[in-house]
Amino acid sequence: MIERFEVRFSGAGGQGVILAGIILGEAAAIYEGKRAVQTQSYGPEARGGASKSEVVISDVEIDYPKVTLPDIVIALTQESADKHSIDLKEGGILIVDDFFVKRIPQIKGKLLHLPIVKTSVDTFGTPLFANIIALGVLCALIEGLVKKESFEKAILARVPQGTEDKNLRAFNIGYEIGRAAVD
Amino acid sequence: MIERFEVRFSGAGGQGVILAGIILGEAAAIYEGKRAVQTQSYGPEARGGASKSEVVISDVEIDYPKVTLPDIVIALTQESADKHSIDLKEGGILIVDDFFVKRIPQIKGKLLHLPIVKTSVDTFGTPLFANIIALGVLCALIEGLVKKESFEKAILARVPQGTEDKNLRAFNIGYEIGRAAVD
Numbered sequence: 351m352i353e354r355f356e357v358r359f360s361g362a363g364g365q366g367v368i369l370a371g372i373i374l375g376e377a378a379a380i381y382e383g384k385r386a387v388q389t390q391s392y393g394p395e396a397r398g399g400a401s402k403s404e405v406v407i408s409d410v411e412i413d414y415p416k417v418t419l420p421d422i423v424i425a426l427t428q429e430s431a432d433k434h435s436i437d438l439k440e441g442g443i444l445i446v447d448d449f450f451v452k453r454i455p456q457i458k459g460k461l462l463h464l465p466i467v468k469t470s471v472d473t474f475g476t477p478l479f480a481n482i483i484a485l486g487v488l489c490a491l492i493e494g495l496v497k498k499e500s501f502e503k504a505i506l507a508r509v510p511q512g513t514e515d516k517n518l519r520a521f522n523i524g525y526e527i528g529r530a531a532v533d
Numbered sequence: 534m535i536e537r538f539e540v541r542f543s544g545a546g547g548q549g550v551i552l553a554g555i556i557l558g559e560a561a562a563i564y565e566g567k568r569a570v571q572t573q574s575y576g577p578e579a580r581g582g583a584s585k586s587e588v589v590i591s592d593v594e595i596d597y598p599k600v601t602l603p604d605i606v607i608a609l610t611q612e613s614a615d616k617h618s619i620d621l622k623e624g625g626i627l628i629v630d631d632f633f634v635k636r637i638p639q640i641k642g643k644l645l646h647l648p649i650v651k652t653s654v655d656t657f658g659t660p661l662f663a664n665i666i667a668l669g670v671l672c673a674l675i676e677g678l679v680k681k682e683s684f685e686k687a688i689l690a691r692v693p694q695g696t697e698d699k700n701l702r703a704f705n706i707g708y709e710i711g712r713a714a715v716d
Contacts, residue, residue, distance in 0.1 A: 363563075368555060372551060372573065375573055375575060376575070376579075378575075379575030379576070379579045379580075380546075380575065380579045380580060383577070383580065385575065385576055385577075386574075386575045387572060387573065387574045387575070388572070388573045388575075389570060389571070389572045389573075389598055390555065390558055390570065390571045390572075391569075391570045391595070391598065392558060392559070392561075392562030392563065392568065392569045392570070392571075393562070393568055393594075394566070394568075396559075396562045396563045397562075397563060397566065411576075412574070415572055415574065415598055415599050416598050510693050
């Protein structure tokens, strides 16, 4: 039984962090049978292209839908790493992209500095799969909470038609990166 | 200055209500300069294919991100109309699809019973544009809050590549249906 597990995806507009949050929320709720709330909050900073997507997962009813003390923060840009890792839970995990994030913010948790965007570019010739690779990394960390199979079903239901194979491949590559990072 | 305006989209899985919520949130925040929070809550009912997406729009910081007393509820199925219109604000507006919603729930506001799915099928040969037609209807009702142009920019940024023209057409058809309904 988990009472509350909080994940935040952050990055620039166009990096697909909103889709990543939706897929995680649906994996947890529709395919895993848990409760989940997935939120986008846009403030004045949204005009600058910053993007943030949050998911709360629970086995019980979720009273407050916003992330207040994230267990895991994923940041795909320097700006988002600087801004959105501040409230990481003590002992939480910060996952940052090693191409876009060069200065590591001070955190009270564990850092994973991983080739997310670079792997997307090297494998697919485009950074567009970075969000799904990040989901794979995340899956390796929270498999006890949301199974790999549930992630895969949610990915297949949400990605554009015709891109299913590439997205599943991206997810599995991310999963291996995550597994290697925590071993 | 608006302190809090709440919109809820509801329907079955696959009807695109989550995308509709994201587009409304981005239209309001990124293109209109307001604050917005967009939320999906999944409970046990998510397994049955029900889908709900909520947006809070404000000129000031949004303290509580969930919809508590919606100004507008859009329901594309009977189940969602029955379930998600209960807390409609007094004097609010309930928009229901006239193909899927035959029994009108008791509400304290105004009812718009409109051919959303039917128009999608008649025009495009598929129900898949119902969500964007519903956004057009909504736009006709809240143009003072979020301009038509902001909706259109948000649609163009979010719909799959290659479907921009059809989606803009669907939006404009919905807009005309909405205009006619409130005149």
